[in-house]
Amino acid sequence: MNAIEILGLEKTYLVGFWRKRPKRALHPLHLAVEEGEIFGFLGPNGAGKTTTLKLLMGLVFPTAGSARILGREWTDPSVKAQIGFLPEQPYFYDYLTAHELLEYYGQLSGVPAKQRKQRVERVLDQVGLHDVQGVQLRKFSKGMLQRVGIGQAILHDPKLVFFDEPMSGLDPMGRREVRDLMEQLKHEGKTVFFSTHILSDAEALCDRVAIIHKGELRGVGAVEDLTSTVQGKVEVIWHGTQVPASIKALGAECHVTADRVRAIIDERQQDAVIDALRRERQRLIAITPVRTSLEAYFVEKLQRAETSAGKTA
Amino acid sequence: MRTRIAYIASNTFREAVRDRVLYNLIAFALLLSGAAILVGQISIEIEKLVVINLGLTAVSLFGVVIAIFIGIGLVSKEIEKRTLYTVLSRPVRRWEFIVGKFFGLAGTLVVNTFFMAIGVFAALFYVSHKFVRADALILVALYFIVLEFLIICSLALLFSSFSSPLLSAVFAFSLFVIGSFAEDLRNFAGMAHGVSRWLATGAAYLVPNFSAFNVITSIAHEQPVAGQLVLQNTLYALFYATMALSGAVLIFEHRDLK
Numbered sequence: 001m002n003a004i005e006i007l008g009l010e011k012t013y014l015v016g017f018w019r020k021r022p023k024r025a026l027h028p029l030h031l032a033v034e035e036g037e038i039f040g041f042l043g044p045n046g047a048g049k050t051t052t053l054k055l056l057m058g059l060v061f062p063t064a065g066s067a068r069i070l071g072r073e074w075t076d077p078s079v080k081a082q083i084g085f086l087p088e089q090p091y092f093y094d095y096l097t098a099h100e101l102l103e104y105y106g107q108l109s110g111v112p113a114k115q116r117k118q119r120v121e122r123v124l125d126q127v128g129l130h131d132v133q134g135v136q137l138r139k140f141s142k143g144m145l146q147r148v149g150i151g152q153a154i155l156h157d158p159k160l161v162f163f164d165e166p167m168s169g170l171d172p173m174g175r176r177e178v179r180d181l182m183e184q185l186k187h188e189g190k191t192v193f194f195s196t197h198i199l200s201d202a203e204a205l206c207d208r209v210a211i212i213h214k215g216e217l218r219g220v221g222a223v224e225d226l227t228s229t230v231q232g233k234v235e236v237i238w239h240g241t242q243v244p245a246s247i248k249a250l251g252a253e254c255h256v257t258a259d260r261v262r263a264i265i266d267e268r269q270q271d272a273v274i275d276a277l278r279r280e281r282q283r284l285i286a287i288t289p290v291r292t293s294l295e296a297y298f299v300e301k302l303q304r305a306e307t308s309a310g311k312t313a
Numbered sequence: 314m315r316t317r318i319a320y321i322a323s324n325t326f327r328e329a330v331r332d333r334v335l336y337n338l339i340a341f342a343l344l345l346s347g348a349a350i351l352v353g354q355i356s357i358e359i360e361k362l363v364v365i366n367l368g369l370t371a372v373s374l375f376g377v378v379i380a381i382f383i384g385i386g387l388v389s390k391e392i393e394k395r396t397l398y399t400v401l402s403r404p405v406r407r408w409e410f411i412v413g414k415f416f417g418l419a420g421t422l423v424v425n426t427f428f429m430a431i432g433v434f435a436a437l438f439y440v441s442h443k444f445v446r447a448d449a450l451i452l453v454a455l456y457f458i459v460l461e462f463l464i465i466c467s468l469a470l471l472f473s474s475f476s477s478p479l480l481s482a483v484f485a486f487s488l489f490v491i492g493s494f495a496e497d498l499r500n501f502a503g504m505a506h507g508v509s510r511w512l513a514t515g516a517a518y519l520v521p522n523f524s525a526f527n528v529i530t531s532i533a534h535e536q537p538v539a540g541q542l543v544l545q546n547t548l549y550a551l552f553y554a555t556m557a558l559s560g561a562v563l564i565f566e567h568r569d570l571k
Contacts, residue, residue: 061567090399108405
C-alpha cells in the first residue's frame, strides 16, 4: 500500500500589492511513496519542497489536486494522529522546557497520559536531550532545537514521518545520529519522507528519491537505478605511494593520497592492472565499477530542465 | 476536542505567566497603595469614592492593555515564528486553536483581575477600616470589566487572524476608545439626518458598546445596579465575543500559513 499518494497537488500564490499576479509555487505533482520506505525529496532551495510539505500538512491550501495519506484523504484530521512533521528550521515555544514542550505536543496528539510520560522520556533519550530536559528552549542552540524538532515529530509513534531539511544546523555527529534514527524508524516499519538539498544524505539513506526543480517534478526512482549508469570504467584502490609505470602506461587516471592510490581505468584493462599490482607486490584494496553519483544525476536533470526552459522561452 | 482546547488555553496562560505579564500586578499594587495612602491624607469623606473610582479604572485599563497587547500577537506571532506548524500538523483543528487561545487569554485576564480586585478591597479597607454591604457592588463592576475583557480578547484575536500585530493593536485600541463612547455615538445617530444617520446608527451598533459596562461611578456612589443590566450585559458580551471569534475562525480557516 502507498503511504502517500499525491494526486496532482498544485499551488499558485497571488502576489503583488493587489494580489492579482499569479506565481506558481508547485506545478501539478503526482507522486506515490510506498509504506516502509525512506523517500528523499530533493531539490535546490526554492524548488517547491517546503510548499509540498506544507500542502500535505494542511498548512497551505492547494489551488487544485488532492492527496491520500495512509489510505485516507489528507484533510482527514484522524490522519494527523499518525503522522509526524519536522518543519524546516523549527522554532518552538521558547518559554517551555524540552520536557514541557514534548508533553504539550503529546497532549495535542492525543497520547494517553500514562503512555505520554514514558514516550517523552524515551524520546528525550533518543534525541540526546535527557540531561537538558529542564532547560528552557530559549537557551538551546540551533542544533539542540533541531533535536527537539525531531523528538516532537516522533513523539506520538507515528506511522509516517515528514522531515523538512532534518540535517540543517546539525554538526557531523548530529547528522550521523539523525541518519541512524531514520534507519531505525525504517526498521520499525515506519515510512520516512524527507526533503533535503544535501545529496550525500539522500544517497546514503533513501530507498527512492524524487527530484523537484522550480515547482516541477524532474525524476523519480530508486537511488540504485538513478545512479546505475556504469560508465565502462572501474575504480581500483591499492596500498602504495607510487603508481607503477606499467599502470601509468595504460593511461589510467591516478590519485595518490597518503598511503593509497586510486586509479580510474577502462574496465577492459582491469586484468592488466591486477597483474601489474601482483608483479609490483602491491596490496589491492578494492575494485568497484564507477557509477554516476546521485549528484551527477541531479545536476544533469537540473541542467536539462534549464535548457528546455531556455528553448521554450 | 474539549481537551485539546483546554491544553492550548493552558499553554497560552503559561506563556503569559512566563513572559512576566502578571508583573503588571506589582505596578498596580504600587499605584493603588500609593493612591490609598495619599487619598487618606488629603481627602475628607470622599476617600472611599476616590479609591473605588481609581482602583476599578486601573483594573479596567491594565486589563485592556494586557488583552490588546497579548491578543494581537496570539495568532500572528505563531505564524511569524512558525510555532503553529507543529501544532496544526497534529490532530488540532484550526478553530480549536483559536478558541483555545481565546480561553487562555481570557483566563489570564480573569486571574489578573482577581489579584487586582484583592488590591482594590485591601486599599478600600485601608481607607475606611471596614467593609459595608454596598461594597459588594464592586464585584458587579469587576464582573462587567471581565465581560469587557472577553470582548476585547475576541476582537484582538479577530484582528490578529488577518493583520500584523501593529495594525491589530491600532484597530483594537481604536474600537475600545470608540466603544467607550458608544452611547454618545448612538445619541448622535438619533439626532442626525439622512445618510449620516444611517452611517452613524450602523457604526454605533457595530462597535462594542463598552459604555454600558462602565458602572464604576455609580457604584462608587453606592447606587445599585439593576439585575436586568447584568443579564443584558452578559448576553451582549457573550454574543459579541462569539461573533468576533467566529469571524476570526472563518478567516483563519482559509488562511495559507506561508
